[in-house]
Amino acid sequence: MDTKKPPALLKPEGSFKVSVMNHSRQVDQMIRGEWMTLKVLPEAGLPKGIYQLSEAVKPDRTAKLREYDGPVVHADSRNVYQLEGKGIVQHDRAVFRGVEPTVGRRYVIAYALGVGEVKGQREAAPTKQHNAHKTRGTSLD
Numbered sequence: 001m002d003t004k005k006p007p008a009l010l011k012p013e014g015s016f017k018v019s020v021m022n023h024s025r026q027v028d029q030m031i032r033g034e035w036m037t038l039k040v041l042p043e044a045g046l047p048k049g050i051y052q053l054s055e056a057v058k059p060d061r062t063a064k065l066r067e068y069d070g071p072v073v074h075a076d077s078r079n080v081y082q083l084e085g086k087g088i089v090q091h092d093r094a095v096f097r098g099v100e101p102t103v104g105r106r107y108v109i110a111y112a113l114g115v116g117e118v119k120g121q122r123e124a125a126p127t128k129q130h131n132a133h134k135t136r137g138t139s140l141d
Helices: none
Strands: 016-021 024-031 034-042 049-052 065-075 079-084 087-092 106-112 115-122
Touching (some): 065 087
Antiparallel strands (some): 065 079, 079 087, 106 115
């Protein structure tokens, strides 16, 4: 009987995923063909699920006006990832000029003729906060 672990879901080297379950949010990165846990944090009010950030789509900048409304699932030094409908939208961090994106907080981000802007933000629904710990001191930037 073969006792090898099942292969990791194949994603490009360096890809990130965010897993929300059991009252926590786990940030993983594909390193040398395996998912490595970088951080375990409170769930921040996000819905349960596994969010593959490599599958995020860029916002539609060609529309006269397009708004995206949903919570931020992850932010790094270059991008902000927002849950929108059943997918994830990857916004350039510059769209958040003057606004520090907070994971779990809902934002309305509008694009008019190619230019993005944060139009509004709302607190996430309150959740129980559990003790979280860092599993590895690796930066996500």
